Amino acid sequence: MRLFLMALALLFFTIADAQQEMPPANGPLKEALQALHAMPGDWEGDGWMFTPQRERVTFRQTERIRYKLDSTVLLIEGKGTSEGKTVHDALAVLSYEPEARHYWMRSYLANGRTGQYKAQFNADGMLEWEIPVPGRKILYIIDLHEEGEWHEEGFMLLEDGQRFQFFEMHLQRQ
Template identity: 40%
Template sequence: MKSVSLLLSCCLISICTFAQMGGTDQEAKEAISKLAFIEGKWKGEGWMMGQDGQKNSFSQTEDISFKLDGTALLIEGKGMDGDRTIHNALAIVTYNKKDKSYSFQSYLANGMNGKFKAELIEDKFYWYPMGNMRYIIFLNEKGQWKEIGEMKQGENWFQFFEMTLDKQ
């Protein structure tokens, strides 16, 4: 009987301790809320520069939603060329209080994944899959999702990607 009572007491203490740890990180929630401008379902067109130097067009959808009580942003994107999927990705954007920085964790259907630096600069969300590459997401004057991808060569940035999406 004493062992059952002790076991129940330990379980109750564990449950109470776990419940106290379950609060929402308000600083992270506030930082992630600054990305609300891209929340929603989006659809449109884009192009990407091929290795042959030609622009290849595609159709794109993006489904963006807040998760974990607003402390994370889930991004799901799919690019199509006719019936062929050319891009299928999932990303999770979080905020690190210690470093005061955003993190962009990306997963591709082909199994590739990575964790990348990201930042918000004057209502534009930048993420950097490589040191010499960046993607910039912002709303244009029409309220459309505009995203460009650029590569740095020397001191100059050269665009290799662009898409424009309308909110659905």
């Protein structure tokens, strides 16, 4: 019995020692998410967009962004209102995939639409992601400033190379 307890203690200390030497598995995830350190917080501001009926609508937007799961993902909650009605209601999870070396934007809209899109930093250091739709792509670009300003634009990219803006918002950190 004494031999068994000694072997068990040796095994325990060996495992404990090995665990101390192993880097945390989420280290690369946390490091990648630190590139987005300016995003978490509460944001509010104004914007405009064209509806599918080609009407320009102005709106008031709020974004609530928090680190979740030990700072390995960002949870983004956005709501836009115009004339007392909700015109945009979305939830997104922004994560990083170390093996592929890129970010993923997984979005959910109140109308039931959902999708997962590759996100990346462009040459100007802005976060962008594309949503493929038949005959075109939708491109969103977020430019965050350390002083608490968020500028986001949305563009339609047509197959023939034409590009037109359909969305823009300016938010301030609250």
